[in-house]
Amino acid sequence: MPEATPTRPRQGADKRESILDAAIRVFADKGFHGTRISDIAREAEIAYGLVYHYFKNKEEILDSILLERWRLFLDTVRVIADDPRHVEQKLLSIAAVILSAYRQRPEWTKVLVFEIQRSERFAGKGRMQVVSELYDLITRILQEAQARGELRAELDAEIAATVFIGSLDTIVTARVFEIGRPAGEDAATYVRLARTVVDLFLNGMGERGDRAGAGDEAGPVLGAGGA
Amino acid sequence: MPEATPTRPRQGADKRESILDAAIRVFADKGFHGTRISDIAREAEIAYGLVYHYFKNKEEILDSILLERWRLFLDTVRVIADDPRHVEQKLLSIAAVILSAYRQRPEWTKVLVFEIQRSERFAGKGRMQVVSELYDLITRILQEAQARGELRAELDAEIAATVFIGSLDTIVTARVFEIGRPAGEDAATYVRLARTVVDLFLNGMGERGDRAGAGDEAGPVLGAGGA
Amino acid sequence: MPEATPTRPRQGADKRESILDAAIRVFADKGFHGTRISDIAREAEIAYGLVYHYFKNKEEILDSILLERWRLFLDTVRVIADDPRHVEQKLLSIAAVILSAYRQRPEWTKVLVFEIQRSERFAGKGRMQVVSELYDLITRILQEAQARGELRAELDAEIAATVFIGSLDTIVTARVFEIGRPAGEDAATYVRLARTVVDLFLNGMGERGDRAGAGDEAGPVLGAGGA
Amino acid sequence: MPEATPTRPRQGADKRESILDAAIRVFADKGFHGTRISDIAREAEIAYGLVYHYFKNKEEILDSILLERWRLFLDTVRVIADDPRHVEQKLLSIAAVILSAYRQRPEWTKVLVFEIQRSERFAGKGRMQVVSELYDLITRILQEAQARGELRAELDAEIAATVFIGSLDTIVTARVFEIGRPAGEDAATYVRLARTVVDLFLNGMGERGDRAGAGDEAGPVLGAGGA
């Protein structure tokens, strides 16, 4: 069979991909536990048992999705992190990547966000390595910026990284739940959203007037220092 | 029978409570789907069938936990929101409540954070009302502070609320996963954590020097305005 | 509390009766297997566990109904059987009793007809004695009539009894299934029904002309004799 | 066994049949409610779960039996009904079919007669269509015979059909209960039984002498006409 026959346009590894794609759609719709192998097979339009040719079990399908898709995302973030731009630009890029990813592939985001925690393989001591890699990248970005004097150095970069990721994660989650953000949220909306999040992260919500000349007031705005 | 007899220390509704308590522990340990009714019964030291005397099904046990425990939490937040203190104090209190709740009852937090999405009752359009009530409370706190000039008014309070909640949520989540924060995180640590989060939220991560006299630099720190 | 208090109009054995009455209604509605003890208790407006004061178990409730109600019916039939009237009159009376019983208490009939077979106690070798007593009575009526020359003597009385009972049983069954015979079937209808059944049983469906002078035709109308 | 390998004598749909056959046997023995899926699987010598490969649930097994076997029976009756023979011959054939069916497959009869009522599908308004089809066929046979003058035209054919069916049904039922008619009832017995029932149905139980010249007596034998 040299050329692909018309009736069999996809061969080998292609099938694997179509299974993963189908699985993402079904997982996003029904969740990991709510999904049956037969659902995936039907969605991928392949035979029931064939799934087991490509994957050891249901768990491995989820793992593959998380690993492979997440890896793509991490690669993007890594490129941004290594870019010699100002920290603000980096954070803006990362926020934009995450939010636009959600906009374009809400199912992927849903699975990544909701199921990554469930997977046996990703649980356990030492945190799921994969996820922690994102934290590490963001932490590094922040630490380097602190070293360059671009960011306040007295704050724990790891905590700040968690806060930054958490902000974006929760914004996406909120949208996932609203079941299809009704019209009105176009690409521009998400860019604006990204700018707002980064603005908030860098400048804070506190009124600027307070800051200008006054670090000595007793109570408000956490005056002299957090810790 | 003045004091409760040893053989029958608990009566009626007490059993219901002990089932809920046991369920929280088991759900936290194994997750909703991984938990068998028999696990709950054993943990609560009651007969299998009695669970069904108090709850229609497994789902209803989870719902009851979410509803009842969450309600307690919301009540606390509401009191804080209505307090006539400075917004900074309010946010600090809320952060402290959440973080110390996690410290004292990590299982509760785990179940609340992880299982709230699973519940049928909490799914569906309009977001789970219960959860959105927290968002509403925080949003209100921020808006009132904006009106009083305590916070930057040009930022969307709803998004800011999401960011604030998301920060705390993710910090807790991170800890839940680390399966028992290795020693070193005592009560004081959590207080410090709360202060850091609120500091970050109010003052931002950006270096103060930047702000003081310089809103005119082109790129950095989102100078002239984010939105 | 010497005399019955107004709030407790029924005492002792009365409760037993109300349980049986309730049970008949529920059995008729849901069938024996589909009925829970709690259904009966609720219908009888008594406490759950009280049912077990009066009856050993669910089975015994059904048995009591069958035994007691059926006994009443049998007594009626026995009186008719012992009456020194013409067989036709006897059969007419019995048909009328059965059909009017159904008309007035369709639930009773339903339970008697449908559940009497299910009961463990009524199954097994030797047929359920109780039911066979009805067969015996009818058989006796027919045999006595045969002896008196009122009925064809060459036919097996036992089979004829089965046919007679089966006719009535099936007519009632058909009505039970039609779920509430739509208007139009009043008392008169049932009297007419009884007459038709007895007419059919005694005179047969065959055209009278055939019979009058012709027992010699080869095929039709089973010529000279059945056996 | 020349064809079909010994290790795999049955394929695909054959298994379905063997499940139905096994189910009939077990239902007949223990009744629908008393039968466990595992009983059926064991009797059919297949794996537990395979039952659910072919049937949605227990109910559907019963439905399939009733539908498929009953259909076969109805087809037979329909052929008889369409035959251009004398009504007596038709009724004799039908009676013979029913009684010999019982003789050869008492389990089938038992299930058909006793469980047809239980089935969800056969309940509800308008009577179970399937059963009513038998009534319709018999009614048609009688009406056509009435039109041809072979039967008394003044009697309601529908009621007569019910009586005819009920007679046979009850005779079979009686035998089912006696748990294996003790020896003595051979094929010939059932032929005789069929003849007796039809004789009774056509000629009635009333003494011929009565009829011959006397339709004018007041009471007995419903003289001039019942209705």
Place this chain on the structure above:
DNA sequence: CATGAATGAGTGTTCATTCAT
């Protein structure tokens, strides 16, 4: 008598996984 909480065995159904073809 009366109550209803407590018990736990029983079973229908699901579905991941294996395997013969």
Place this chain on the structure above:
DNA sequence: AATGAATGAACACTCATTCAT
């Protein structure tokens, strides 16, 4: 590589029955 029939362990839920009060 592909198919889908076959397998059976696992589990939620029901409900008759008991029992302490």
